[in-house]
Amino acid sequence: MTQDHPPLTEGVYYILLALFEARHGYGIMQLVEEMSKGRVRLGAGTIYGAIKTLLEREWIEALDGDGRKKEYIITTNGKKIVEYEILRLRELFDNGIRITKGDG
Amino acid sequence: MKRVKFRFYIDHEHEEKWVNTMAETGWHLKKFWPFIYIFEQGNPSEFIYRNEMVIKRKKDYYEFLASMGVECIHSFGVWAYFRKRREDGPFEIFSGKLEKIKYLARLNTLFLFAAVVNILVLLNNIVLPLLHHEIHQEILWASSLNVLMIALLYVEIQRNTKRKKKLQMHAHIFED
Known part of the structure; x- marks a missing residue:
């Protein structure tokens, strides 16, 4: 892990995962809630802010369509970021299991 | 049926709580201005209400929220109510700690600005006439309102700072 890939927030990680398929804001919110079994509930303003930032970074892009219910999808850049995050999560997970099981 | 209520809240959380308590009894906020709130009768607990300081929020924000099933019922000046x-x-509106911390900081900036304006008005009304030895009763009354406002703003800034600190402590050890 380098400074180039700081850990993502849980919300951004799930939003990026949700956008492996094209979705609008409401669809993102629903899927994230479903994937986390209701644990992660993103605020409407939070999703708005995250989408703006992710668009600026070009981790996601907007699909053409009517303005009211715009759909978004993850970009190649975004997918790379998710891959790095999964590696980081695996490191956390592996070390956790290795050390706690060692004691058990 | 409509009902008009007169209240003064300086604290956004206290106001929001009151608006939601009204909603639970079937009175839904329709319009608001400083001190004045207009409610309309409807089904109890049908909606959840949230307020937000909407400085710099543009049209696309309201459209996005509408697509999420969030309705902006009224906005006045820098305040808006959503349901x-x-x-x-x-x-x-916000689910992340860091966002909440930033929001509280922005609220405090607004309150600080309001406090500074009040202090300047107070200085202008009191200190200058004092120097010239001509002070009027009316000016004293107006000034006491300024002092009250400054005190309220001070308390509110302190309260928001405390909330911010609590969130920051949390952010030290927990994920956003």
């Missing part, structure tokens, strides 16, 4: 159907589940 969402309770059956759709919990409703928050």
